[in-house]
Amino acid sequence: MLNILSxxxxxxxxxxxxxxxxxxxxxxxxxxxxxxxxxxxxxMVSSRNGGRNFCLIVAAFGALRLFLGGGIF
Structure with missing residues (x-):
């Protein structure tokens, strides 16, 4: 259930x-x-890790966008 929520x-x-x-x-x-x-x-609390990995990929895309925009743009 927590994997689905994640x-x-x-x-x-x-x-x-x-x-x-x-x-x-x-x-x-x-x-x-x-x-x-x-x-x-x-x-991370879930026994499966698909949702966790998906969230980490989404966070990486956002962080890359912040890095390329200088944190502002």
């Missing part, structure tokens, strides 16, 4: 991350990366 959090974060790839909205990732990491923490 995957759902990752999916919601990924959908919300789509507008953050538009220039000047990249600062939205400052909220979305911790949200994805929270989903990964929930996935």
């Amino acid at each position: 995957g759902f959090i990752g999916l919601v974060t990924l959908v919300l991350m789509i507008p953050a790839f538009i220039p000047l909205l990249g600062a939205l990732n400052w909220l979305l990366v911790p949200m994805a990491l929270f989903g990964a923490v929930i996935g």
Whole structure:
């Protein structure tokens, strides 16, 4: 059950991350990366690790976007 919840959090974060790839909205990732990491923490409690891995990939995409935008853009 926690694996499904973790995957759902990752999916919601990924959908919300789509507008953050538009220039000047990249600062939205400052909220979305911790949200994805929270989903990964929930996935760590589960016996399966699919949701956790998905959340970590989503967090990595957000962190990469922050890195490329200089943390602001």
